[in-house]
Amino acid sequence: MLKVALIGSTGAVGQEFVVALDKHPWFNLTHIVSSERSAGKKYVDAIRDPQSGILKWHNREQIPEYVRDKTISKFDDINPKDFDLIFTALESDDAQIIEPKLAAHVPVISTAAAFRYENDVPILIPGINDDHTDLLKKQQEERQWKGFIAPMPNCTTTGLAITLKPLIDSFGVKSVFMTSMQALSGAGRSPGVIALDILDNVIPYIPKEEEKVQIETKKILGKYDNESKEISVNDVKVSCTCTRVPVSDGHTEVVFVETIENADPSSVKKKMMEFSDNVSIKRLPTAPREYIVVNDDPTRPQPRVDREINDGMTTVVGRLRKDSVFDNGIKYVLLTHNEKMGSAKGAVLLAELFKTKKII
Template sequence: MLRKKYRVGILGATGTVGQRFIQLLENHPQFEVTALAASDRSQGKAYAEACVWRLAGEMPTSVRSIKVAPPEPPLDCDLIFSSLPGEIARAVEEGFAHAGYPVLSNSSACRMDRDVPLVIPEVNHEHFALIETQRRARSFDRGMIVTNPNCSTIMLALALAPLHRRFGIEAVVVTTLQALSGAGYPGVPSLDVCDNVLPFIDKEEEKIETETLKILGRLRESSIEMANIKMSAQCHRVNVTDGHMAAVRVKFTRPASLEEVTEALASWRSLPQEMELPSAPERPIIVRNEPDRPQPRLDRDSSKGMSVTVGRIRPDGVLDVRFVALSHNTIRGAAGAAILNAEMLIALGYLA
């Protein structure tokens, strides 16, 4: 017997991440896109007229004729995926949640709120329990706000989780090399980034340092006890289209050999894999042994963009171990992460 699909609305539908949501949801077994919302200049137009499609391949035919609506309730859908800019996301997302819509947000606005789950399903799916606290505190009925982390945080926290679970982590130093698509479209001016590296991305370092501690923290009754890890992040924009990279150095609580570190990463599986969720990669972390991997062009699309690739696992002369991690920033780092969260919520009964 075929189950009825959940009807999906996308906020910020004409932007880079909004388009990625549409692309990933085409032919999804659990979701169908029925509503699209965007800024004033797009409203009232058919999506095909309002949106300049920037992704590889054609705009899915199923959305071409959908009229773009204002980002406010009501929308003809059962749940919301939000890719709104942070400066407007809070009010809009809270408005939808109060109106009874579950909101799966890629925005930074509510991530660090005490009662908002900030979730990578392979790492901290138990944090979804905050939903009940949130509903009581905010007088939501069936509405909710669930967030996925910053694109670089997802890559880092997913790589750190098995190591923290196995050996304990005292300190992390991370240097990111982040792709241009992370800045949206049109993004970084070409004369700034050609023949250049930009050593500053506004608020990115703070997001990595705080979000990682919440994700790796423990649920204590109605709040998250942040992980007791010293974090230091430096972020750079580089001339790569897609694929964020991070050079990571870690100090452990207890000794670990390189073989143990490699095995902990390569063998990591969690509830999304056990449940065989549609977007869950069979291997959340792929370990490469070649001396020159991972590379964005070669590895960003691993497992349809949903795996983090780790390589160059080496002893570190200052801390304990160092490695390089890479993930697709608009798939695993954005739209794909929110879709996997929604699949997990269905599997756990939160969207019944």
């Protein structure tokens, strides 16, 4: 068992981490860390509203027993050298300061955007760009760290990159147009009047989201050069519009793809299923039984019906059909669970990949 800590344990993403690490066969979460306001409290008390006494627990699963009475530590009270790995669920401004202090001593897997766009930092999705892990050695050498920072992609990027990978490998891709319909949980959990903004509404702008998706997709799907120790970003053109909709969990995306070689819906489905069947991470503890599911029902995917398939780790594709604008065009709808595969549980899967590669 590897000894791990979690920084940022009481928020929505932190709660997903404590669920994902419950009874994990490889990782033992020994320390949970949060703000000074929560430090010294039992976990179950730290997530309780001090005025109403109501638990601010946002997960569908119950609070795991192993963490309920665990005492929350302050950041300054832990020694990074005591751990084999640290997960962080921080806002980007805090991550910018805290994560390098940790990475100087120990590997860090982060859900924040703070370091995603650095040249020596890969953005990793297990099974999609596993060879990019070699860039972590360069990061350690250049920064003189014993550890490293390995950030997860933006949750909206995750499903898009997963579904584009088999298309790029089989047909080549010139351009991608995507419109997202993103769940409320991706914006954090806001109680009360703020949440009224989304009722009977669609918000057609999410700050910085489109830029993140466009940059990250090209980097994730780029090639790693062993000689230069650099990622050359994919030259695919990516354009997107990101919107917020009144759905609790699960990001839906409508995707239009211009391929280099002709691709009909049946051949695309075949390649997606072959990729899913042969993905490199199938034997990892958190890996889904199906990495991609392609549904022939024209009413699917739907967040309420499909987001929990394989405990939220499967990307579901539907409405796969020929596009009439591009000469070589395919269009489809995808659904990915933004708080599981797109966040904490995807980070645990990445840690499992690191362990099998002997990176941790």
